[in-house]
Amino acid sequence: MRSTLSLELVEKLILESEKPSRYLGTEWGVAHKKASFSLALIYPDLYEIGFSNLGIIILYRLVNSLPKWKCERSYLPAPDLIAKLKSNQIPWWSWETKTPLKNFDLLGFTLQTEYNYPDVLTILSLVPLPLKAEERKNGPLVIAGGPGAYNPEPLSSYIDLFVVGEGEEVLLDILEAYAEVKGLSKEKILSGLAGIEGVYVPLLLRVKRKAQKILGFESVGNQKLPVKRRVIADLNSYPLAHPLVPLAQVAQDRCSLELMRGCARGCRFCQAGQIYRPLREREAKSFLSQAKKILNQTGYEEISLVSLSTSDYSSLASLTRELVSWTAPRRISLSLPSLRLDSFSLELAELIARTKKTGLTFALEAGSESLRRRINKGLAEKDFFEAMEKAFKAGWQKIKLYFMVGLPGESEEDLKSISRLCSEVLNLGLKTLPQALRNRLQLNLTLSVFVPKPFTPLQWAESITAQEAEERIAIVKRSLRRGRVRVRAHDPSMSVVELILARGGREVGSLLSEVHRLGGVLQGWQEHFSFSLWKEGLQKAGLQFENYQQRIEVSDLLPWDFIDIGVRKDFLVREWQRYFDAQPTPDCLKICTRCGVCDGKLRVIRNNV
């Protein structure tokens, strides 16, 4: 195996690959830097998916601002290139300088979805490094963060160190410490880093078990317990991360800027709503001036204000008005993802429409009002149709609605409500849209399968089988009015895999290694996903799906219970109970729900301009 790579060889491999432009690393805005220490940030999926990830961009800019450190990026090669790298024993490289990843000090994976887990192993094998952390005595330290690190156990055999929480501060702590101890044995380095708040070193945690049951967690060294999530108190302390501009076509090809972090709503199925608490808004004036500068410097023709619930931003109307007055003459369009219908205003719809009328997307999640109350997405139908009417009157013709099937206690009536809502939206559109636009009316319906996620009030919930999910999707489809509705349903067997990886413990590591051994890559892609491969993996690993699908008692210890995200467990239990009682919990901007996150240092930050 080579330790350096000739650019000629890399060029040849890229030329022979399916889509060469995804491997370039000469995007506008990349950092070319020489420094004593190096970190490669890795998104374990194809470039076109990983490129726009905001977390990667934020940390890339941050690390490259440090004099001693340089940061480069890497992604998963496509299967055609994977085959070539393997057969020719060529080490996988970084984007900017095509340096073999094994020459970096640190490799940092971001875990955005469970489907990417097998490809963490794919990349480790391409570096190449031994997959198991305990077998890696030399070479780069392998670290991982992102939402997947909130239940790190499925990957714990393969990762040296997890970062739990938001990366801005804790990563700098890790880099600073590493720079001082580089050269010591891996054990000593890990032991030192384990003392940093927010760091979890799996080799230093013993999980006490009796058969399937977890009895407790024990530190076997310097590992601090519980592992406390790291959070930055105020987003305004950090400038907006300057995005890169791709040369290839990527999935989210726009200037994405983070307007706020966290969400005050508390939808009971939503992991992001819990793990990013509390809500912290950026100050509008500074956001605007930075956004204008970034748009000028990148040349993007579309800007997207990123947050979990954009319409909750305290001065969204005035911010949008001011932004549009600057972007519209420059022919820059604005997109506001994650809008909520209940606070959606006609003014906002019209403001955005001044530049480009892209589709409107709304996540209703459940078809019936009662089920929406249970998941704490208490959107009344009356408000929903009022907002839809405004949208149609403003000329929106493409509506996308998201729903879940498989929520605990879901009835056939709940499922049929999805179809009924769709019909009524169509009727309203045909009645309300300006005459000339009626023919263009289109409703896109996306159905996904509910998967209970760690640190949510529904983390204890039972999950339906793939077959049950198929049946429920069929009920919705059957009762739908034909024409004008395009239905896209998530593959239920993929949700089964998502469930096991989301809610599994350390034992799931052996499933991942089996799936890797069987050749599982890109398992989040419908065209590459293979359920039979996972079934074979489960069998070989001696695991049963049923163990992950069942409802969990709240008294049971969960694999992630050694992590403290700030949200108290009794709050989650209370919310779980309120699910069954169909009791709404108000958003915490109205009244403090005593979730436990705000502690004086951490608090909700609203833009007061």
Place this chain on the structure above:
Amino acid sequence: MFRLRIKYEKKEWAKFVSQLEMVKVLERTLRRAEFPLAFTEGFSLRPKLSFGPPTPVGFESETEFVDVILVNYLPEVVAMRRLENFFPEGFKPLSTRYVSLEEVSLVKRVSFSEYEVFLPLPRVRSSVFLEKIKSYLETVSEISHRGRLIKINRETDFPEFSVFLSEGKILLRLILATRGDKTVRPDILILPFLEQEEIPFSSLRFLRKALFFWGNGQLKKLI
């Protein structure tokens, strides 16, 4: 309205950027460079750009063209300087000049491309190899490519070629049709020869050197 013709080169990693991808790359470059762009009307607002004939992915080029419609006059030298500052790595502006708004589009105007193809030194004696490749190019009249038969008319599709040794490589110069009704790609043209001689395709380097159009009965170089 003004129509500015930009000639630029596309080398190194930039050679992997396809023509389709180039539309956005160029739009964003022009936006960064604050060109006074004219936009199309309607649902999707796009700057008015019209590209010359595309260069295949993986080919370097010293002769890429795009016409940009501007709402205000921008001195050519200023346009040049801004492009130098704002083109991504691997792209370099070569010239900027205003042309008539009425002028026929670049794609319609161009008739031929000149390519240079660099081949590795052969295992056989160079002179033998040169004779072989000459003989192939002189006689090639049709190529089968991906199940399609491409007829080659020497006069109209492939009027000129030369091949010689240059700096330790075989350099092949080709003039090939680049028209709406017929385009001959150099890689496709020589592929049967490469297969016959067992030369790996990835060991070749392609460079588009110039574009030509018919003017007053003569082939003229587009500048």
